[in-house]
Amino acid sequence: MKTFLLSFGLFVAIFSSAGQNLAEIRSAFHLVVLNPDDSKDFHQLVNNVKNPSYTIEAYQAVSEALLAQVVWNPISKLNQVVKYNKMMEKIVDEDPTNIEIRFLRLAIEYNLPSFLGMSTHLEEDAAQIVSNLSNVSEMQVNPMLGKYILSFLEQTDLCTPYQLAQMKRSFGQGVVTAGAE
Template identity: 30%
Template structure:
């Protein structure tokens, strides 16, 4: 059995990969290659695999984009089905779906995920998220204007 802290699929490592991949095409390709070989059923790791597929779509040729977006949607379905209450999985799907063009009709879970994320963050530290996951999700929602002023005030009042 491998040590989860040194595994290439350790959550902390995947968070760093995702952050880098979101900003850089070469990092996106590296992240995709790492995640393409993942074949287990951990919902959070599957969520990162879905995110890697979505990033691959961003950087793919026009003809390949839809294939990767559909693969990401399928992977997110699997991850959410395995653990519907996992805020990190919902955050990953939310961050992808809010960036998809609306004409694709593939952003069906945005409001559901947004509400679930806010509720989870407001329950922190009893949310099931570690401090880093809490900070990442809260910062994303606040920085990208995904919450109302009232929601932002409440989220800013929660200590990590």
């Protein structure tokens, strides 16, 4: 019985810690997008997580792409983006319906120079996000994340006005569960 309680306590601690890490990582991501000079700190933060979930692994991949903004050597920049791309492909294959992972890939690919030819998933990711955002209550999407995704998609031409209105209605009807990670 002691072993069970100890194991259960450890299980709860690991998962509550993972949620706390994810909240901290999301917050740091928003900040690093505004200040790319913090890319190295963000990279260190996400890579210090032990036993990361697929979502945190996606942020680890994103940190590789963000480092490309602060290195000066063009070869190093390309190497960072290639490393990101390989990591993200694997992560999306493992968790293809996770809209946070799809959003992260979409955000990076949307901002990559087109001559790299690495922005091949924009429509696919936008469609996956749109189709899954209509079921946000079932997916337990973090409310702030949902608003951030919607705001990003509004600034792109990747969604139709109808799709954006549909997503706004989903959020406006309170179907997003507060505090969900």
